[in-house]
Amino acid sequence: MIEGRATARYVRTSAQKAGLVMDLIRGKNVDLALSTLRFSGKRIANDIEKVLRSAVANAQQKDGASGDADRMFVAGCYADQGPSQKRIRPAPMGRAFRIQKRTAHLTVQVEERPQAVVRVPARPPEGGADAAATDRPEKPARRKARKSSASESDAMKATATTEDTAAPTESAAKESD
DSSP, rough: OOEEEEEEESSSSSSHHHHHHHHTTSSBBHHHHHHHHHHOTTTTTTHHEEEHHHHHHHHTSSTTTOOGGGGGEEEEHHHHHHEEEEEEEGGGGOOOEEEEOOOEEEEEEEOOOOOOOOOOOOOTTHHHHHHHHHHSOHHHHHHHHHHHHHHHHHHHHHHHHHHHHHHHHHHHHHHHH
């Protein structure tokens, strides 16, 4: 498998903010990842897009690569914390507050998917289509049989009740004649 990797170090953002954007593109095709980054509202998305394009270019330069970016996907991406710059901000009553300006190291790894495997249909079993149909149990037919037997018993009950109710009226009609 051909893979490419690129890293941008000391990017002026926190690793947590970069990680949120990287979660959006992990595992996606390169084209889809680039469009996701382009329409993301985060400022760090531009830096991640640069790193992704660099990783794709690195993968295309390797021996044995097809050079087709359509077959590549983002195999891994992560943001590690870099060194923080410490600054002092004046505070009330002569005090000082510390400000940390965080940095991050962005890493993106892309891989090339293997060629699509063409599936060859299996040969039908000997004896033609009838043999294949008899080898498999027919579960839907059994369910229908159960439902039909239940509906038949309901129909028999319904006819029995109509015969019972109809019988007294016929016998009463015979007696009155």
